[in-house]
Amino acid sequence: MHVPDGFLDAPTSAATAAVAAGGVALALRGARRELDERTAPLAGLTAAFVFAVQMVNFPVGAGTSGHLMGGLLAAVLVGPWTAVLCLTVVLGVQALLFADGGLTALGTNVTLLGLVAVAVGWGVFRLLARLLPTTRGGVLTAAGVGAFLSVPVAALVFVGLFAVGGVADVPVGTVAAAMGGVHVLIGLGEAAITVAVVGAVLAVRPDLVHGARALRRATLLAERPASVPAGAR
Amino acid sequence: MSRRGRTLWVVGLVAALVVAGVVSSYASASPDGLEWAAEQSGFLSTAEDSAAATSPLADYGVSGVDSERLSGGLAGVIGVLVTLVLAGSLTLLLRRRSRSAATAED
Numbered sequence: 379m380h381v382p383d384g385f386l387d388a389p390t391s392a393a394t395a396a397v398a399a400g401g402v403a404l405a406l407r408g409a410r411r412e413l414d415e416r417t418a419p420l421a422g423l424t425a426a427f428v429f430a431v432q433m434v435n436f437p438v439g440a441g442t443s444g445h446l447m448g449g450l451l452a453a454v455l456v457g458p459w460t461a462v463l464c465l466t467v468v469l470g471v472q473a474l475l476f477a478d479g480g481l482t483a484l485g486t487n488v489t490l491l492g493l494v495a496v497a498v499g500w501g502v503f504r505l506l507a508r509l510l511p512t513t514r515g516g517v518l519t520a521a522g523v524g525a526f527l528s529v530p531v532a533a534l535v536f537v538g539l540f541a542v543g544g545v546a547d548v549p550v551g552t553v554a555a556a557m558g559g560v561h562v563l564i565g566l567g568e569a570a571i572t573v574a575v576v577g578a579v580l581a582v583r584p585d586l587v588h589g590a591r592a593l594r595r596a597t598l599l600a601e602r603p604a605s606v607p608a609g610a611r
Numbered sequence: 612m613s614r615r616g617r618t619l620w621v622v623g624l625v626a627a628l629v630v631a632g633v634v635s636s637y638a639s640a641s642p643d644g645l646e647w648a649a650e651q652s653g654f655l656s657t658a659e660d661s662a663a664a665t666s667p668l669a670d671y672g673v674s675g676v677d678s679e680r681l682s683g684g685l686a687g688v689i690g691v692l693v694t695l696v697l698a699g700s701l702t703l704l705l706r707r708r709s710r711s712a713a714t715a716e717d
Contacts, residue, residue, distance in 0.1 A: 379643065379644055379645045380643075380645070381645065382658040382659065382661065383658070383659040383660070383661050383662075384657045384658045384659030385649070385654065385657055385658060406705065409702070409705050410705050410706075410707065411707075413702050413705050413706040413707065414706055414707045415706060415707075415708070416616065417706075418702045418703050418705070418706035419616075419620055419699070419702075419703070420616075420619075420620065420623075421698065421699075421702035422695050422696075422698045422699025422700075422701075422702050422703070423620055423623045423624060423627070423695065423699070424698075425694050425695070425697075425698030425699075426624065426627045426691045426692075426694045426695035426698065426699075427623060427626065427627045427630075429627070429631065429690050429691055429694040430626075430627040430628070430630040430631035430635075430687065430690075430691050431627075431630055433630070433631050433635040433638060433671065433687055433690075434630060434634055434635055434637075434638045435638040435639040435640075435641070435643060436638075436639055437639040437641060438644070441641050441642070441647065442641050442642055442643070442644060442646075442647035443638075443639035443640075443641040443642065443643050443644075444643055444644045445638075445643065460702060463698070463701060463702065463705075464698055467694055467697050467698040467701065468694055468698075470697075471690060471693055471694050471697065472690075473661065473663060474663055474666070475663070475666055475668045475689075475690065475693065476663075476666065476668050476669060476670065476671050476686065476690060477660075477661045477663040477664045477666055477668075477669040477670060478670070478671070479661075480659070480661045481661050481662050481663055533644065533645075536645070544654065545654070545657045546653070546654030546656075546657045548652050548653055548654050552651075552652045552653075553648065553652045553654075556647070556648035556651040556652050557644070557645070557648045560644040560647055560648055561644050563644075564644050579619070582615070582619060583615065583616070583619050586616070586619065
């Protein structure tokens with residue numbers, strides 16, 4: 379979901395650019411708390427990985443496709459503020475070098491795929507992680523649901539922007555129906571990829587997964603010489 | 612970075628390069644969700660070419676490379692490396708350089 383130039387009028391694009399700039403400024407401060415000697419190298423890699431996986435569109439239904447947005451994936455791996463920075467770099471590289479997503483729409487895309495997707499995904503993830511058992515399965519379920527919901531919500535926020543500043547004179551209900559339906563399906567792919575990648579990293583380095591810190595504490599508490607740590611299965 | 616941390620990092624980078632350089636040529640060429648929805652609702656025509664459309668890497672191809680697979684794969688590899696350098700430098704600049712973080716490394 380990379381918004382091209384031309385879909386939204388200039389005032390709306392300027393407003394989303396201001397929102398994006400504010401969000402990135404906050405993220406630059408917040409990420410300092412998430413990044414240390416151990417996690418910083420993983421953060422750069424996470425951005426590169428999200429760029430790579432975003433290139434692989436998977437088919438959804440007849441004649442349309444979707445790709446990972448990666449906001450929640452990055453947030454679970456390296457923390458939500460760092461995730462906003464990762465997605466901003468990815469979207470900037472895509473817009474400037476690859477002409478994927480418009481230049482005047484860059485603020486819109488950072489707002490949707492960076493701020494909205496990360497905030498919604500992380501909010502849902504944290505809520506579920508608190509409600510579910512502190513196990514690998516609990517973390518992965520929370521990640522899957524958070525990743526899933528982040529996609530249709532970001533799509534509906536685009537519809538909201540279109541309602542305010544869409545250049546074309548098209549009924550908003552029509553746009554909402556088309557955007558919502560297809561992005562529910564893309565959200566399923568987002569959840570599948572997110573769960574697979576988080577699961578793989580949890581299997582080898584659970585200590586490096588930002589969203590699994592509670593799991594690590596529980597594992598340390600439960601660890602006895604004779605028992606298998608829950609995170610090591 | 613610890614040895615296991617380094618292993619994870621190298622495996623992750625190789626995975627990203629393979630996904631962008633090779634797997635990407637098997638990606639679905641159908642319009643993505645937004646493009647499809649714009650077409651269905653009748654506003655796809657309002658899309659304008661980006662000012663970056665003349666970039667030598669526009670649309671994930673390297674201009675001058677004829678083979679579609681090679682061109683796309685090369686563009687993907689360049690994109691992964693550029694993203695890694697930019698995001699990596701940014702996060703390294705922002706990281707906490709405390710002694711406790713250094714000694715906590717296993």
